[in-house]
Amino acid sequence: MKLKASIEHKPNIPTASMADIAFLLIIFFMLTITFEVDKTQVQLPKTTLRYEIPKKAAYVSVDPNGRIRVSDGNSQSSLVSAADEVLSMAATVIATDPQKTFVVKSDGDVPWEKVDEVLDALKRAKVRDLRLLSDQRTVDDL
Amino acid sequence: MRIERDRPDDEIPTSSMADIAFLLIVFFMVTTTFTATRGLDFALPEDDDNPPVIEKEESVLIEIFPGGNLVVDQNPMKLGEIIEYLKPKLERNPKKPVIIRPDVATEYRHMVEVYDELRQGEEHGLSEPINISVPTQREIQSFWY
Numbered sequence: 001m002k003l004k005a006s007i008e009h010k011p012n013i014p015t016a017s018m019a020d021i022a023f024l025l026i027i028f029f030m031l032t033i034t035f036e037v038d039k040t041q042v043q044l045p046k047t048t049l050r051y052e053i054p055k056k057a058a059y060v061s062v063d064p065n066g067r068i069r070v071s072d073g074n075s076q077s078s079l080v081s082a083a084d085e086v087l088s089m090a091a092t093v094i095a096t097d098p099q100k101t102f103v104v105k106s107d108g109d110v111p112w113e114k115v116d117e118v119l120d121a122l123k124r125a126k127v128r129d130l131r132l133l134s135d136q137r138t139v140d141d142l
Numbered sequence: 143m144r145i146e147r148d149r150p151d152d153e154i155p156t157s158s159m160a161d162i163a164f165l166l167i168v169f170f171m172v173t174t175t176f177t178a179t180r181g182l183d184f185a186l187p188e189d190d191d192n193p194p195v196i197e198k199e200e201s202v203l204i205e206i207f208p209g210g211n212l213v214v215d216q217n218p219m220k221l222g223e224i225i226e227y228l229k230p231k232l233e234r235n236p237k238k239p240v241i242i243r244p245d246v247a248t249e250y251r252h253m254v255e256v257y258d259e260l261r262q263g264e265e266h267g268l269s270e271p272i273n274i275s276v277p278t279q280r281e282i283q284s285f286w287y
């Protein structure tokens with residue numbers, strides 16, 4: 001009697017759903033990605049209270065050397081020479097969107113004088129929604 | 143005799159799909175920077191041409207000097223003591239303005255520390271949020287002197 005040849009099983013890992021998972025992750029990253037408009041490296045002050053800052057906010061950053069950079073929230077931040085330029089930028093932004101959120105991202109060791117100039121400029125530009133960017137204060141900081 | 147016919151493959155080759163997808167994932171993971179997008183809201187007083195006149199005696203003045211040394215109404219004080227000092231005053235008049243006035247050379251983080259502390263007044267047992275005011279140098283010069 002002739003023996004039936006055993007059915008040959010091809011080793012096969014089911015990879016069909018792998019792409020689904022991968023694309024799901026891609027969509028997640030694409031939705032959550034926020035493009036940083038300001039890449040200034042600063043040591044932020046630490047606070048206990050911290051609230052979420054809306055996306056697309058305009059940024060004014062002050063680096064440890066007191067240099068000021070501004071961004072309207074859409075384009076990368078650019079260096080300005082004086083606080084008066086902050087005023088003109090803020091006034092332009094506020095003219096198109098009076099409720100625009102402004103974020104002050106300043107290094108914690110910058111003298112108050114410098115931040116004061118920036119706040120004064122923003123105040124004169126009639127900015128209504130202003131946030132001070134900060135890091136979380138933890139028990140170790142106390 | 144059975145004729146062996148070359149059957150065309152009816153499958154879509156999807157094995158490389160995952161490679162492409164993971165490549166994209168790696169790209170997004172590398173380019174995503176988790177940045178601090180949280181902070182304190184800072185209420186700017188209305189830039190009014192005729193601001194309400196506040197007598198110095200009616201308010202509490204917190205001066206901050208370089209290094210974070212605090213002077214509250216001419217008394218040197220530690221950060222943790224401010225709320226206790228303010229409590230009896232604010233119970234009498236919850237709207238009493240508390241003015242933060244950092245020295246020009248004071249590091250910004252000390253001002254933020256004091257502001258953060260005052261914002262937590264309700265957690266420390268006060269009935270209403272503290273009426274905090276941080277005048278800018280221009281305002282101090284034009285209205286106080």
